[in-house]
Amino acid sequence: MKLELNHLQCSYGEKIIVNDFSATIESGEIFCLLGPNGIGKTTLFKTILRFLPIKKGTITINDQDIYSYSKKDYARLIGYVPQSHTPPFAYTVMDVVVMGRTAHMDAFGSPGKKDYDFVSALLERLEIADLKNRNYTELSGGERQMVLIARALAQEPVFLMMDEPTANLDFGNQVKVIQNIKDLARQGLGVIMTTHSPDHVFQCNAKVVLMMHNKRYLVGNVSEILSEATLTDTYGVHIAILEDQYQDQSFSFCQPIFESKPY
Amino acid sequence: MKETVVQKKVQLFQCNWAAQKNWIIGIILVVLIIMIAAISISLGEYNIPLAQIRDLFISQITQRPLDAADQKAATVLFLIRIPRIILALLVGAALSASGAAYQGVFKNPMVSPDILGVAGGAGVGAAIALLLGFPTIGVHLLSFFFGIGAVSLVLALSKLVGKSQGTLLIMVLSGVVISSIFSALTSLIKYLADADDKLPEITFWLMGSFARSGSYQNILIMGLVLIIGGIPLLLFRWQMNVLTFGDEEAQSLGIDVRKTRLAIICCASLLTASSVCLCGAIGWVGLIMPHITRMLVGPNYKVLLPITLLSGGLFMLIVDNVARLIVPGELPIGILTALIGAPLFIYMLFKGRRDWS
Numbered sequence: 057m058k059l060e061l062n063h064l065q066c067s068y069g070e071k072i073i074v075n076d077f078s079a080t081i082e083s084g085e086i087f088c089l090l091g092p093n094g095i096g097k098t099t100l101f102k103t104i105l106r107f108l109p110i111k112k113g114t115i116t117i118n119d120q121d122i123y124s125y126s127k128k129d130y131a132r133l134i135g136y137v138p139q140s141h142t143p144p145f146a147y148t149v150m151d152v153v154v155m156g157r158t159a160h161m162d163a164f165g166s167p168g169k170k171d172y173d174f175v176s177a178l179l180e181r182l183e184i185a186d187l188k189n190r191n192y193t194e195l196s197g198g199e200r201q202m203v204l205i206a207r208a209l210a211q212e213p214v215f216l217m218m219d220e221p222t223a224n225l226d227f228g229n230q231v232k233v234i235q236n237i238k239d240l241a242r243q244g245l246g247v248i249m250t251t252h253s254p255d256h257v258f259q260c261n262a263k264v265v266l267m268m269h270n271k272r273y274l275v276g277n278v279s280e281i282l283s284e285a286t287l288t289d290t291y292g293v294h295i296a297i298l299e300d301q302y303q304d305q306s307f308s309f310c311q312p313i314f315e316s317k318p319y
Numbered sequence: 320m321k322e323t324v325v326q327k328k329v330q331l332f333q334c335n336w337a338a339q340k341n342w343i344i345g346i347i348l349v350v351l352i353i354m355i356a357a358i359s360i361s362l363g364e365y366n367i368p369l370a371q372i373r374d375l376f377i378s379q380i381t382q383r384p385l386d387a388a389d390q391k392a393a394t395v396l397f398l399i400r401i402p403r404i405i406l407a408l409l410v411g412a413a414l415s416a417s418g419a420a421y422q423g424v425f426k427n428p429m430v431s432p433d434i435l436g437v438a439g440g441a442g443v444g445a446a447i448a449l450l451l452g453f454p455t456i457g458v459h460l461l462s463f464f465f466g467i468g469a470v471s472l473v474l475a476l477s478k479l480v481g482k483s484q485g486t487l488l489i490m491v492l493s494g495v496v497i498s499s500i501f502s503a504l505t506s507l508i509k510y511l512a513d514a515d516d517k518l519p520e521i522t523f524w525l526m527g528s529f530a531r532s533g534s535y536q537n538i539l540i541m542g543l544v545l546i547i548g549g550i551p552l553l554l555f556r557w558q559m560n561v562l563t564f565g566d567e568e569a570q571s572l573g574i575d576v577r578k579t580r581l582a583i584i585c586c587a588s589l590l591t592a593s594s595v596c597l598c599g600a601i602g603w604v605g606l607i608m609p610h611i612t613r614m615l616v617g618p619n620y621k622v623l624l625p626i627t628l629l630s631g632g633l634f635m636l637i638v639d640n641v642a643r644l645i646v647p648g649e650l651p652i653g654i655l656t657a658l659i660g661a662p663l664f665i666y667m668l669f670k671g672r673r674d675w676s
Contacts, residue, residue: 107567131573138571143564144426144487145618155561159573164554166621211572 057083057118057133057214059104059246065112066096066103072111073099075271083214083246086237086260090251090282091267092291097250098219100267104248105136105217117214131159135208137218140200142193149187149195149203150175156210175210182206182236198229205236216240218249222256234259254282254295258308266290279308341622344615348629352408352636359404359640364647365395372396403533407639408632409541410529410594411604413549415631417587417594418605419612419624420552421470423559424583427487429668431606432591434494438600439501440469441592446508446521455540459596465501466592470584473497527599527653529639537597548589549628555583556620563618601635601653603660608634610667 059081066074073096081087089097102108104115106122115122117133125133135156143152150172157171179185184202187195192203201221208216221237222230238260241247251257257264257278264281266274268290274281287295287310294313299306361367367375375393378385385393418431425435432438444465448458473493481489505525512518523531558579561569566576594601612627635652638659642652 102567105567105571107570127570127575128573131571134571136568136571138568141565144422144428145563145613147560147618151560151617151619155564155572158557158561161557166557207572217571 057246059215059248060116060119061104061113062116063113064100064103064110064115066099066108067111068099068108074103074267076113077265077273078113079265079275081215081246081248081263084241084244086241086247086249086262088249088251088257088260088262088264088278089267090254090257090264090290092269095267095269097267101217101219101248101250105134106130128159131211131213133214135211135213135216137201137204137208137216137221139219139223140197140204146191146193149179149184149190149192152192152203153179153206153210156207159211175206178206178210182209196229197224198226198232201225201229201233202236205233209240213245215246215248218247220250220252222251222253230256254287254310257282258310282308282310341616341626345626345629348626348633352629352633355633355636355640356404356408359636360396360400362640363395363400363643365392367392367396367400399533402535402538403529403639404636405538406533406541406597407529407635409538409545410598410601411608411635412628412632413541413545413590413594414601414604415608415612415627415634416549416552416624417590419609419620419627420559420583420587421605422609423563423620424580424587425474425490426563426565427490428610429487429491429606430494431603431609432587433498433600433602434491434606435473436469436494436497436501437466437588437591438595438602438605439498439505441466441588441595442525442600443501443504443508444592445596446505446525449521449524450508450512450517455536459540459544459593462596463589463592466588466595467585469497469501470588523651524599526651527601527656528642528649528651529598530649532598541593541597544589544593548586548593551582551586552590553624555579556624559583559620559624560618599651599653601656603656603664604631604635607660607663607667611663 061077061079064074064077065072066077077100079087089100091097099108103110104122110123117125122130153175154167154171157167157174160171161167176185176188179188182202182205184199184206187199187203192200195203205216205218205221218237221233225233234256237247237249241260260278262278263276264278266281266286268274268286274286282297284296287297294315296311296313297308298311299308301307357369360372361369371389371392375385375389375396377383378389379393379397414432417437421430421432421435421437422428441462442465444462445458447465448461453461473490476493476496477490480493509518509521512521558569558574561572561574562576562580562583564572569576569579591605608631609623609627612623612630615630616622616626638655639652642650642655645655
């Protein structure tokens with residue numbers, strides 16, 4: 057399936073944040089929104105999720121305008137992994153993940169055995185089955201992130217939208233989440249995520265939009281878009297891109313170059 | 320080898336227990352309600368022994384004529400006590416369910432019909448209607464609209480003050496502000512009311528009591544309200560879970576947030592308003608019963624909402640018995656629920672403050 061953004065203009069309130077943005081995201085691809093704070097990553101992200109209205113232009117999935125889908129149908133197309141926060145009540149992990157099945161229930165439905173079985177299998181597959189009966193509020197940040205990913209996957213979506221999936225995670229958990237994202241994309245899911253780390257874009261070998269000042273956007277594969285010049289321009293600090301080899305694999309990564317000022 | 324078999328059996332038992340626990344708690348509550356209701360029938364200033372109650376029921380069914388003593392007992396039993404008990408159950412269920420619904424829909428465990436000002440608003444609406452001599456249905460409707468008005472004001476105020484973040488405490492504080500405005504309006508209405516006729520009526524009613532409201536007509540009204548307001552809440556109970564995660568997440572999970580929330584608020588407000596119309600402002604029930612029920616069966620509304628209907632009814636029945644029996648004459652029940660509810664709430668604040676921050 058194909059998610060297309062055509063000459064999109066997004067605003068937050070009256071203020072136009074994103075202008076004339078176009079991109080195409082296919083299922084099975086990882087698409088990263090990269091850019092400095094306040095550049096409109098979240099606005100663009102929320103516009104795709106239909107949390108914010110489209111000002112101008114269109115977003116289509118399968119050549120159909122996204123607003124032509126019902127709320128329920130849209131939830132079956134797009135799963136949302138928010139940044140984790142504490143809900144007011146101490147739901148079990150099972151309860152939380154089963155909420156992802158809501159879009160597959162009747163209007164007044166509650167989850168049935170089928171849904172619980174589905175979720176059990178899903179947790180098994182994500183290797184977090186041992187969390188099943190734990191309280192969601194008592195989990196660590198990394199565990200919570202995995203539970204939220206599981207909830208979104210329970211929607212059986214075509215695209216997964218992740219809002220800074222590695223925020224507030226320790227290094228090990230960041231790596232695990234990136235690994236999961238890569239696996240999911242390989243299984244055919246389209247992943248759209250915002251991130252603050254160009255390294256993650258390299259690690260996912262993803263498609264990327266680099267959102268720069270003055271509403272300039274560079275869209276393409278990571279190797280074409282992320283360079284010393286573009287990153288330095290975007291972030292206003294000197295960033296070099298290094299390459300290295302390890303056991304027949306080559307890696308690219310970012311290295312900020314610090315000025316050595318004399319005392 | 321043997322040990323693992325035992326372990327497996329223990330696990331299986333635990334598994335079954337987890338699955339059946341909620342049913343068992345529900346059944347225990349139903350049994351308790353029936354038992355305590357039966358006991359409540361015989362208790363009171365005019366004591367009717369259980370044997371006589373049985374005879375009275377039999378003669379009621381067989382239409383046998385009664386002697387003078389039995390006649391009096393029958394009047395107390397069928398026209399005063401039984402309707403009062405049923406009404407207490409219905410109102411307890413209604414207040415408790417509406418409290419649970421508000422807590423879910425506002426994702427805030429610290430709100431209730433009274434804290435959100437719904438009870439206060441509904442009280443003002445009903446008082447105005449009484450003052451103007453409206454018919455029963457008019458009293459309920461005006462009370463309902465004032466209740467909805469109150470909760471809308473609280474919502475608008477907390478949005479305005481808290482911007483988009485609307486923390487738990489800001490909503491509670493907004494409720495306090497709106498409640499105090501409505502309580503001033505209540506005072507104004509009392510001031511304007513005829514001191515011989517309307518004033519005592521309004522005053523006594525506002526303190527909260529079942530003493531004068533137990534009638535079959537009121538049971539019919541409350542029963543209807545529970546059907547109109549309670550059944551949609553039960554139907555939406557899974558959606559309430561999803562709503563507690565916030566508007567954006569609920570929408571992304573496929574829920575029409577605005578419509579669902581509006582429907583839930585309307586139903587919960589209807590339950591509160593009609594309770595207030597029939598027996599005045601009985602505070603705290605809608606706050607503490609959902610909490611106590613949550614401790615018993617967990618936060619999942621799929622289970623919580625039906626169980627809280629039962630536990631709320633049971634609680635109200637017990638408290639009303641105490642109100643009837645503790646002093647000659649009787650105590651307004653609102654006083655008792657406040658005396659019980661406030662300390663319980665403080666306890667829960669301490670217990671829960673880690674999670675609520």
